[in-house]
Amino acid sequence: GAVVSQHPSRVICKSGTSVKIECRSLDFQATTMFWYRQFPKQSLMLMATSNEGSKATYEQGVEKDKFLINHASLTLSTLTVTSAHPEDSSFYICSARGSGGRNTGELFFGEGSRLTVL
Amino acid sequence: AQTVTQSQPEMSVQEAETVTLSCTYDTSENNYYLFWYKQPPSRQMILVIRQEAYKQQNATENRFSVNFQKAAKSFSLKISDSQLGDTAMYFCAFMRTLNYGGSQGNLIFGKGTKLSVKP
Numbered sequence: 458g459a460v461v462s463q464h465p466s467r468v469i470c471k472s473g474t475s476v477k478i479e480c481r482s483l484d485f486q487a488t489t490m491f492w493y494r495q496f497p498k499q500s501l502m503l504m505a506t507s508n509e510g511s512k513a514t515y516e517q518g519v520e521k522d523k524f525l526i527n528h529a530s531l532t533l534s535t536l537t538v539t540s541a542h543p544e545d546s547s548f549y550i551c552s553a554r555g556s557g558g559r560n561t562g563e564l565f566f567g568e569g570s571r572l573t574v575l
Numbered sequence: 576a577q578t579v580t581q582s583q584p585e586m587s588v589q590e591a592e593t594v595t596l597s598c599t600y601d602t603s604e605n606n607y608y609l610f611w612y613k614q615p616p617s618r619q620m621i622l623v624i625r626q627e628a629y630k631q632q633n634a635t636e637n638r639f640s641v642n643f644q645k646a647a648k649s650f651s652l653k654i655s656d657s658q659l660g661d662t663a664m665y666f667c668a669f670m671r672t673l674n675y676g677g678s679q680g681n682l683i684f685g686k687g688t689k690l691s692v693k694p
């Protein structure tokens with residue numbers, strides 16, 4: 458199957474700093490990427506939809522100024538948590554939908570990134 | 576709005592036995608996809624099985640099969656010959672038929688069922 462790589466897998470930062478998480482599709486072009494947040498023992502909650510070359514679409518209740526999403530190319534989307542606070546600590550997962558022949562309805566997931574804000 | 580309900584927070588099964596995980600969903604759409612994803616302790620989301628709503632035949636993937644009842648909006652997962660490696664969280668998910676752009680085509684997840692396979 459298609460490969461989506463997320464980096465870093467774990468990050469610890471101090472309160473007030475910003476953290477960037479990268480999501481790359483390694484062997485296909487992803488016109489659309491999705492960013493999810495998962496709290497412990499809970500389901501995945503969609504944060505935003507990232508479309509290459511355009512502004513991200515945020516779900517209700519997600520602060521777009523706090524969670525900056527950039528999808529500058531067909532293989533890379535980034536999520537930047539700005540001025541992180543302890544309540545932002547969570548597991549963040551990206552997924553990508555292929556284009557063209559890769560558009561089969563399936564979303565391919567990254568390995569996830571665990572953010573801990575001290 | 577679409578919703579996905581998994582009514583079993585936790586289940587356990589003996590190794591080599593069969594277990595069925597339940598999932599119901601609510602939608603007014605006629606065309607859509609349904610998925611079961613597995614999330615082991617590593618947290619990597621792994622696709623287990625996929626069903627297109629227009630297909631009447633139930634999808635199967637080796638030891639995994641579904642019972643898709645479109646009228647009842649039910650999509651259960653059966654795991655046969657359970658193995659220790661099947662221990663994981665299982666999420667049922669719904670996706671509208673793909674449209675390009677916007678939030679259409681994203682996955683809507685149920686709350687998950689924690690499955691434990693016991694030796």
